[in-house]
Amino acid sequence: MESIRVEQLGKSFRMKKKEEGFIGSVRALVRPQYTEKVAVEGVTFSAVQGETLAFLGPNGAGKSTTIKMLTGILHPSTGEAEVLGCCPWKERNKLSYQIGSVFGQKSQLWYHLPPIDTFELMSRIYELRRSDYIKRRDDLIERFELGPYLHTTVRKLSLGERMRCEIAASLLHRPQVLFLDEPTIGLDVVVKQRIRELILELKREEGTTIFLTSHDAGDIERLCDRAIVINHGRIVFDNRVQVMKQRFMTHKTVRLVLEDEPGEMNLEGVTVLEKNGTGLSLSVDTGLTTIETALSQIMAAHRIVDVTVEDPPMEDIITRMYGDYGKGGMELELLEQIG
Ligand SMILES: Nc1ncnc2c1ncn2[C@@H]1O[C@H](COP(=O)(O)OP(=O)(O)OP(=O)(O)O)[C@@H](O)[C@H]1O
Known part of the structure; x- marks a missing residue:
């Protein structure tokens, strides 16, 4: 059963154009001019x-x-929408x-x-x-x-x-x-x-x-x-x-504090983002390796004092989506829709 149905939903805000200076303010009062801001445009989806x-x-x-x-x-x-x-x-x-x-x-x-x-x-x-x-x-x-x-x-x-x-x-x-x-x-x-x-x-x-x-x-x-x-x-x-x-969510950031300063690190799927004394920030490509593999490879050579695993910010993932599909690609294909 569908609980949300949205069809071609759009919202534009009409905003008064602000003009500079006193004369501009008076003119805007007497003969206001408007611009339109399109916030949502032709959105269509449904949820069960x-x-x-x-x-x-x-x-x-x-x-x-x-x-x-x-x-x-x-x-x-x-547009139209129905919720329940x-x-x-x-x-x-x-x-x-x-x-x-x-x-x-x-x-x-x-x-x-x-x-x-x-x-x-x-x-x-x-x-x-x-x-x-x-x-x-x-x-x-x-x-x-x-x-x-x-x-x-x-x-x-x-x-x-x-x-x-x-x-x-x-x-x-x-x-x-x-x-x-x-x-x-x-x-x-x-x-x-x-x-x-x-x-x-x-x-x-x-x-x-x-x-x-x-x-x-x-x-x-x-x-x-x-x-x-x-x-x-x-x-x-x-x-x-x-x-x-x-x-798109193929990278995780691993932050480590090691007991001693690490040397060169050459691990598959691992890129060093930052090295600061015994502190190390790594980007792990989970398409090429797993966090577990990367950590055990590091543990074979160093003692780990502290470790945190973080997801990349959503903005990075979205940027990557655009990178993959091409800039200005607002018309990205809708990949295999959920049946
Ligand atoms: N009342 C309003 N009058 C004019 N423009 C508006 C109004 N509300 C939202 N907007 C504009 O519409 C666009 C979409 O805004 P909206 O708040 O929906 O974004 P959002 O995706 O929720 O962003 P955020 O993640 O920052 O909360 C923005 O450019 C915003 O400036």
Whole structure:
């Protein structure tokens, strides 16, 4: 069953042209001139219930504008969309009972109240049956381990604690579709990992459709089935994450601290990015070797004091996609569509 269907969706913003100087300002007041900014252009895709879709793209690509249209916050300039059978901008109220949203950069929790009060308010907004609400709330408190700070005002919570509360709050009414806009932004590795586990648990147990935007390659790799990449408002890639990984997420950065200073390093698939005393940054091409092989080859010659393995930033992956398909290639082929 399709839970999201989008056809030729577009959004242009009309902006007043600002002219320089006093006379320019007066002229702009009397006879304003406008320019048009195309944020999203002819976007078409659909998602089936239970799918986890990564919606990716560089800054300013049109991701948030698309999410705002799909959650009914913005009216499109062209095209159509249906989320759970509702037109988001015409049936926003009805839809809000069935979807949840988390904006990493914008809190939906009341800043000066403890999370428990926000939960209470949301239960009223969503008109939840008291017993259902209590059961669901307690389950989320346990899963998200919110107990210790449930009664602390939101402004005193760390980013990771707040984000766990944000996601729990968005799930109180058991939404069928969850929009997550940068849910792990600014979080440390451990908290990111915990949040990903919780999202995966939810997806497994409740079959929620997840529509996620992130600049973190780890989020996409670990959470999503499929990736749609948008640039300059247009879709340039739509395929399984596995395909995207094989073609474009082929490098990982390995940072090492060794016991002694390393000499020349000549390992297949390994490029030295930086060498600084006993510190070493390597780029490992996972198409040519595995992290495990590279590390065991290094361990054969050195003692490793510390090691971290990082994904390249999403921007690098997207740049690589453009590199492979040719610059200005906004019309990238849609690779084997998901059946
Ligand atoms: N209200 C607005 N008025 C004018 N232009 C806007 C408005 N909102 C967005 N835009 C423009 O539309 C384009 C797409 O913006 P959008 O916020 O959707 O990008 P994004 O992909 O979410 O970027 P980011 O990753 O930086 O959040 C940008 O060029 C932005 O400046």
